[in-house]
Amino acid sequence: MRLSHIxxxxxxxxSVSSCGDSGPARLSxxxxxxxxxxxxxxxxxxxxxxxxxxxxxxxxxxxxxxxRILAGRSLDERTVKFAYVPGVNAGIATLKFSGAxxxxxxxxxxxxPSWRDSFGDGTPxxxxxxxxxxxxxxxxxxxxxxxxxxxxxxRRAKEIVDCAALLRFAYRESxxxxxxxxxKTMDSGDLSVQQEIDKYDYPHTPLxxxxxxxxxxxxxxGDIENERFAEFADAQTLVKFxxxxxxxxxxxxxxxxxxxxxxxxQNSPFHSMIYVGRSHFDSSxxxxxxxxxxxxGHRGEMRRVTIDELRRHPDSRWHPxxxxxxxxxxxxWNILREAN
Numbered sequence: 001m002r003l004s005h006i007x008x009x010x011x012x013x014x015s016v017s018s019c020g021d022s023g024p025a026r027l028s029x030x031x032x033x034x035x036x037x038x039x040x041x042x043x044x045x046x047x048x049x050x051x052x053x054x055x056x057x058x059x060x061x062x063x064x065x066x067x068r069i070l071a072g073r074s075l076d077e078r079t080v081k082f083a084y085v086p087g088v089n090a091g092i093a094t095l096k097f098s099g100a101x102x103x104x105x106x107x108x109x110x111x112x113p114s115w116r117d118s119f120g121d122g123t124p125x126x127x128x129x130x131x132x133x134x135x136x137x138x139x140x141x142x143x144x145x146x147x148x149x150x151x152x153x154x155r156r157a158k159e160i161v162d163c164a165a166l167l168r169f170a171y172r173e174s175x176x177x178x179x180x181x182x183x184k185t186m187d188s189g190d191l192s193v194q195q196e197i198d199k200y201d202y203p204h205t206p207l208x209x210x211x212x213x214x215x216x217x218x219x220x221x222g223d224i225e226n227e228r229f230a231e232f233a234d235a236q237t238l239v240k241f242x243x244x245x246x247x248x249x250x251x252x253x254x255x256x257x258x259x260x261x262x263x264x265x266q267n268s269p270f271h272s273m274i275y276v277g278r279s280h281f282d283s284s285x286x287x288x289x290x291x292x293x294x295x296x297g298h299r300g301e302m303r304r305v306t307i308d309e310l311r312r313h314p315d316s317r318w319h320p321x322x323x324x325x326x327x328x329x330x331x332x333w334n335i336l337r338e339a340n
Contacts, residue, residue, distance in 0.1 A: 026051040027097055027105040031084065035110035038090050039126045040199040043070070044109065046082040048097055053077045058099045065093035066111070068198070086111050088126040088200045113206070117219035122228070122241055123334035124219050127207065129199060134336055136195045138256035140174035143280040147191055149289045149304035150281055155187055162293035162300060163272045164235040167258070170274070171333070172211060175202035192280075213241040213334075235260070235270035243331040248322040250307065253277075253330045259288065259320055260328040268293060273310075275330070 030047045046069065048059060056072035059080060063069060066087025072080045084095060090113040098104035116125040129137050145166060148156050160166050176182055178196060203209050206224060212233035215223075223229065233242065239260045246252045253259075255277035263269050273290040285306040292300040311319055317326045 025054055025099075025102045027102055029095065029097060029105055029107045031095065031107055031109055035112045036084075036086050037114040037116075038066075038086050038088055038111035039114035039116060040086065040088040041125070043083040043085050046072075046084050046095065047075075048072070048080045048082065050078045050080075050102065054080060054099075054102070056080045058101065060098050062096045063093055064096060064106075065091065067093050067109075069095060084109065088114075088205050090206075113221075115219055115221050119244075119334070119337055120218040121244060121334050121337070122213045122215070122217060122219050122223075123337070124206070126200075127205065127335045128337060129197065129335050130338060132195065133197045133199050136197045137174050137336065138254065139194050140178070140197075141170050141256045142274065142276045143191060143194070144173050145170040145274045145289045146276050146280055146287065146304065149302045153301075156302065157186075160291055160302070162235075162268070163291045164233065164238060166289075166291045166302075167235075167238055167272055167274070168212070168231075168233065172202060175200075175211075177201040212238065216241060235268065235272050238272065239270060239328070239331055243333055244337060245328075246330040246332050248327065248329040250275075250320050250330060254332070256333070256336070258331045258333075260331055261318065261326050262328055263317060263326055 028049050030049075032045045032047075034044065036042055036044045054077070055074050059072065061069045061072070061082065063084075066089055068085050070083040070085065072082040075081050084093075086093065086109070090111050092108050092110060094106050094108045096104065096106040114124070114126050117123060118125055118128075148160060148166065148169070157169050160169055173186065175197060178193070183191070202211070207229055209231050210224070210229035212230055213228065214230045214233055214237055215228040239258075243258060246257060250259075253275045255275060257275045259273040259275060261271045263271060271290075271293070273288045276287040276289055279285070279287050285308070287304060287306055288310060289302065289304045291302050294300045307320070311321070313319060316324060320327055
């Protein structure tokens with residue numbers, strides 16, 4: 001009888017074990033490296049391992065905090081590889097994994113502050129934009145600037161009182177998240193919805209509202225606290241610390257690049273124009289937009305001209321030609337700077 005009883009117990013144990021094997025898959029996750037730099041670009045390898053067969057399509061992923069997980073691929077029947085791209089703010093992000101036939105799991109990733117400045121120009125790498133983000137910024141920047149030139153004066157942003165103010169406005173607003181509330185606030189309902197910048201959105205970066213570099217030298221830890229960035233920057237500060245020279249040949253310009261002039265006889269000698277390229281609102285010509293700034297009691301105005309019109313300007317000091325000593329050249333924002 002005892003032998004029979006033992007045999008029955010073993011059978012029951014075998015039955016329970018078999019039922020356990022048919023339950024949901026248990027998941028474990030590894031992230032390398034951890035911690036990771038919060039630069040918005042350095043991808044960490046994420047390996048998700050399951051107790052039974054699983055595919056990338058079986059898994060739902062999400063991030064609590066900043067950053068994003070890129071689409072996964074199966075390495076074998078029980079392992080799926082993902083990549084996690086961090087945000088730009090130091091802190092903690094929690095990666096979560098679940099599925100219809102899995103036991104949910106999660107893992108926290110530590111994000112360390114990044115002070116990289118690949119070009120030594122004072123601009124943090126976490127602000128630099130490449131690829132699709134570069135394109136998105138250029139489209140927003142040029143369309144916002146041109147928009148201010150084509151709408152009636154009464155609808156324009158009141159802060160735009162000179163050429164530098166136009167640059168600051170279009171730059172800042174290009175980096176925002178353009179949701180329905182933004183469109184309503186900005187009176188920009190006629191602008192088409194465009195691709196957003198994925199890497200970050202203003203003001204949710206370590207710089208917060210202080211977008212513009214206002215001191216020379218490469219980036220150093222403590223520059224933010226030491227007020228080497230600010231919300232305000234005049235035209236001279238923008239060209240010296242926030243852009244870099246592309247060349248003095250206008251053919252090198254891309255949409256969103258800037259033309260700078262130095263007119264020493266004026267009260268405000270540095271003047272900027274935005275190269276739009278093809279218009280966002282009609283199909284003719286290559287366009288520039290700028291604000292004239294105040295002059296002798298006149299508050300100035302927005303202007304939108306073609307390259308050919310500027311080349312025919314009656315005052316040769318405004319010709320965008322290498323032979324014109326007042327033309328400083330074509331400049332590009334440092335956040336769009338890429339290695340040669």
